[in-house]
Amino acid sequence: MAEPVLEVRDLVKHYPVRNGLLRRSVSAVKAVDGVSLTLDRGRTLGLVGESGSGKSTLARVLVGVEPPTSGQVLVDGEDVSRLSRAGRKQLRRDVQMVFQDPYTSLNPRMSVSEIVGEPFAIHGISPAGGRRAAVGELLELVGLDPDHAARYPHQFSGGQRQRVGIARALALRPKILVCDEPVSALDVSVQGQVINLLEDLQAELGLSYLFVAHDLGVVRHIAHDVAVMYLGRIVEQGAEAEVYDGAQHPYTQALLSAVPVPDPSVRLVATGGARVEPAGTTDPVTGAGATGSVGAIVLEGDPPSPVDPPSGCPFHTRCWLAPTLPEARTEPASAQPPADRPDLGLRQVPTVCETDVPALAPRSPGTSPGAAGGASHVVACHFARELVDPRVEV
Amino acid sequence: MSRTQSAAEEKTVHKDESSAPPPLLEVTDLSVEFRTSAGQVRAVDGLSYRVEAGRTLAIVGESGSGKSVSSLAVLGLLPDTATVTAGTARLDGVDLLALSRKEHRARCGDQVAMVFQDALAALNPVHTVGYQLTEALRARRGMSRADARKRAVELLDLVKVPNAKARVKEYPHEFSGGMRQRVMIASALSLDPAVLIADEPTTALDVTVQAQVLRLLAEIQAERQMGLVLITHDLGVVAGVADDVTVMYAGRAVEQAPVVPVYTAPAHPYTRALLRSIPSASGTGRLPVIPGRPPSPAAMPSGCPFHPRCDAVRGVCRTEVPPHAVPAEGRMSACHFADDILAGRDPAPDGSGNDRGDSGGDHG
Numbered sequence: 001m002a003e004p005v006l007e008v009r010d011l012v013k014h015y016p017v018r019n020g021l022l023r024r025s026v027s028a029v030k031a032v033d034g035v036s037l038t039l040d041r042g043r044t045l046g047l048v049g050e051s052g053s054g055k056s057t058l059a060r061v062l063v064g065v066e067p068p069t070s071g072q073v074l075v076d077g078e079d080v081s082r083l084s085r086a087g088r089k090q091l092r093r094d095v096q097m098v099f100q101d102p103y104t105s106l107n108p109r110m111s112v113s114e115i116v117g118e119p120f121a122i123h124g125i126s127p128a129g130g131r132r133a134a135v136g137e138l139l140e141l142v143g144l145d146p147d148h149a150a151r152y153p154h155q156f157s158g159g160q161r162q163r164v165g166i167a168r169a170l171a172l173r174p175k176i177l178v179c180d181e182p183v184s185a186l187d188v189s190v191q192g193q194v195i196n197l198l199e200d201l202q203a204e205l206g207l208s209y210l211f212v213a214h215d216l217g218v219v220r221h222i223a224h225d226v227a228v229m230y231l232g233r234i235v236e237q238g239a240e241a242e243v244y245d246g247a248q249h250p251y252t253q254a255l256l257s258a259v260p261v262p263d264p265s266v267r268l269v270a271t272g273g274a275r276v277e278p279a280g281t282t283d284p285v286t287g288a289g290a291t292g293s294v295g296a297i298v299l300e301g302d303p304p305s306p307v308d309p310p311s312g313c314p315f316h317t318r319c320w321l322a323p324t325l326p327e328a329r330t331e332p333a334s335a336q337p338p339a340d341r342p343d344l345g346l347r348q349v350p351t352v353c354e355t356d357v358p359a360l361a362p363r364s365p366g367t368s369p370g371a372a373g374g375a376s377h378v379v380a381c382h383f384a385r386e387l388v389d390p391r392v393e394v
Numbered sequence: 395m396s397r398t399q400s401a402a403e404e405k406t407v408h409k410d411e412s413s414a415p416p417p418l419l420e421v422t423d424l425s426v427e428f429r430t431s432a433g434q435v436r437a438v439d440g441l442s443y444r445v446e447a448g449r450t451l452a453i454v455g456e457s458g459s460g461k462s463v464s465s466l467a468v469l470g471l472l473p474d475t476a477t478v479t480a481g482t483a484r485l486d487g488v489d490l491l492a493l494s495r496k497e498h499r500a501r502c503g504d505q506v507a508m509v510f511q512d513a514l515a516a517l518n519p520v521h522t523v524g525y526q527l528t529e530a531l532r533a534r535r536g537m538s539r540a541d542a543r544k545r546a547v548e549l550l551d552l553v554k555v556p557n558a559k560a561r562v563k564e565y566p567h568e569f570s571g572g573m574r575q576r577v578m579i580a581s582a583l584s585l586d587p588a589v590l591i592a593d594e595p596t597t598a599l600d601v602t603v604q605a606q607v608l609r610l611l612a613e614i615q616a617e618r619q620m621g622l623v624l625i626t627h628d629l630g631v632v633a634g635v636a637d638d639v640t641v642m643y644a645g646r647a648v649e650q651a652p653v654v655p656v657y658t659a660p661a662h663p664y665t666r667a668l669l670r671s672i673p674s675a676s677g678t679g680r681l682p683v684i685p686g687r688p689p690s691p692a693a694m695p696s697g698c699p700f701h702p703r704c705d706a707v708r709g710v711c712r713t714e715v716p717p718h719a720v721p722a723e724g725r726m727s728a729c730h731f732a733d734d735i736l737a738g739r740d741p742a743p744d745g746s747g748n749d750r751g752d753s754g755g756d757h758g
Binding site: 050051052157158159160187188189190191192193195196199214215216217218220221240241244254255256258259260261262263264265266267268298299300301302 | 681
């Protein structure tokens with residue numbers, strides 16, 4: 001069963017930042033900075049992270065839209081960069097993409113039958129029974145009425161448009177479907193329909209999915225394995241149940257706790273006036289545990305720029321856990337905040353977080369029940385062992 | 395701190411004497427029609443809601459349910475193809491919809507502000523953030539440039555944009571998505587409005603940032619005792635901030651109630667289905683879905699507009715438009731079988747169901 005259809009080894013994608021008269025490359029946007037992944041046949045790997053974490057760049061490299069700076073992408077064991085011209089063309093048939101926004105990823109001037117049939121034209125394929133019949137079949141496969149093939153994208157709702165996008169991606173019978181936020185532009189009520197459709201298609205066609213999303217709730221419903229990205233690196237990876245029920249990285253825990261809970265008794269702001277945030281607060285961790293009983297972790301600020309990622313652990317500037325550790329208190333305060341960012345304040349984090357990049361290491365066994373598959377659950381945090389329950393109050 | 399505390403007390407008082415305080419904004423029986431190639435199409439049909447000081451009203455519905463159009467009508471921002479065909483929107487007792495465009499703007503601009511979904515599209519890319527924050531202040535209050543600049547910094551501080559003093563000089567593209575949405579909120583607050591309408595303020599944002607922005611809105615609302623209207627398609631998002639909920643479907647309000655009972659005991663099958671379809675991080679397996687899709691306003695189904703997608707549909711639903719039933723105090727459900735749904739049981743099979751539905755229809 002565990003037969004990898006897609007392997008990514010140490011993938012790096014840097015975009016040069018050019019400056020000055022000669023447009024010399026002065027630095028680089030480290031969009032993807034050493035990522036390794038394995039996607040098994042017939043399974044779904046969920047790739048989760050905030051905007052700017054590099055998850056979409058990774059998806060684009062995998063489908064061959066962007067060449068990697070270094071590292072390897074292996075499809076069915078074959079290194080993609082060494083493929084011949086014909087091999088690359090075949091690769092494009094094998095790896096297809098479903099885009100985020102069904103409103104902009106479909107050409108408004110092409111009819112649905114032209115959109116879904118275009119891959120045949122590009123690859124010079126005449127499907128058995130003719131293109132028209134093939135398009136009809138594809139539309140039926142994704143739950144659309146083949147009689148609507150002559151219609152244009154604007155005549156469809158968002159969910160239906162996404163189905164058209166999926167039909168187009170399936171036209172060439174790919175092995176791998178890279179889905180980049182396929183449901184984030186859709187209403188909640190429609191998201192489920194598209195997710196369930198993708199699951200049905202996987203069972204029927206034996207597809208493998210790389211499912212990129214920022215919504216952990218959606219990912220859990222479709223993914224078998226989950227990888228969490230932050231600033232171009234994977235910080236936690238493992239089987240779906242392990243990552244969701246036994247999250248070890250403080251970032252994963254923060255993401256999980258940020259998923260909105262449809263429970264009105266969990267108030268976002270204490271109504272009793274118990275906690276009033278002082279004006280101009282400089283403590284970036286005040287959000288942690290602020291809602292009382294449930295202890296939702298609210299990360300302050302945005303991810304740092306991938307041009308100049310923080311030293312050591314990339315997450316240490318926003319980590320809610322590090323300043324609470326005993327190691328942080330006993331050590332002298334780090335350097336003064338830079339003059340242009342006084343908002344960074346004086347956060348004390350353990351020195352090791354500032355100096356050493358944590359490696360992806362297997363979680364320690366026995367920290368939570370059901371840690372049988374321990375070796376497959378890896379976490380990049382110096383203090384991962386000390387986190388037991390993400391919902392405990394800090 | 396004491397201010398916030400007294401505000402919180404006031405809030406509970408309001409809750410107890412349910413009808414005592416006059417609402418800041420009261421929309422009654424609002425209908426909006428669009429002129430299209432397919433003829434007149436009704437986007438909002440008889441919508442009523444109240445926005446009270448210090449309370450948050452969530453208006454929930456799918457795309458095309460009329461939730462945004464109804465707010466645009468209140469603000470007088472409807473496109474030329476749309477007309478308000480019925481209803482009133484009373485702000486401080488004055489019906490905004492009866493005013494001329496100019497008077498409407500003058501009244502609304504001061505007291506009702508709006509935050510839009512897509513902050514990048516709503517902000518002007520060629521002006522600095524500071525300029526846009528104070529445009530309204532300079533135009534309406536005649537503030538000097540220097541005062542306006544000072545106020546802009548205060549506003550950015552208020553919405554917790556770090557390093558506000560330096561950032562007022564920056565342009566929208568230099569801000570991240572979450573920070574841009576904060577700028578939008580700051581500019582909406584510049585004239586100190588009594589009512590803030592936020593249309594999908596967090597839909598384009600990451601979950602982590604979504605939590606920050608919602609918390610900010612809730613804090614500002616509590617502190618200023620504003621009336622806040624949150625428009626969203628996701629019931630999961632507003633559970634923690636709303637006081638009251640109005641669920642819209644096909645241009646109508648189908649359920650209206652205080653927030654807690656909506657989630658614990660929905661009285662309309664649509665609300666129930668929406669709640670089930672929220673993908674949670676603790677559930678696995680197949681997602682329950684609402685089959686089909688919302689009807690096109692140009693081809694509304696007969697009877698209850700939700701009947702083709704309803705899992706508790708009975709004969710009467712196909713023929714009779716359900717009345718606004720009151721299954722419990724303070725609640726409204728536009729369902730023939732509101733009592734049954736509220737009690738968590740399926741309505742009786744057709745024969746008796748018809749009778750019940752008919753008697754309900756007489757009340758409406």
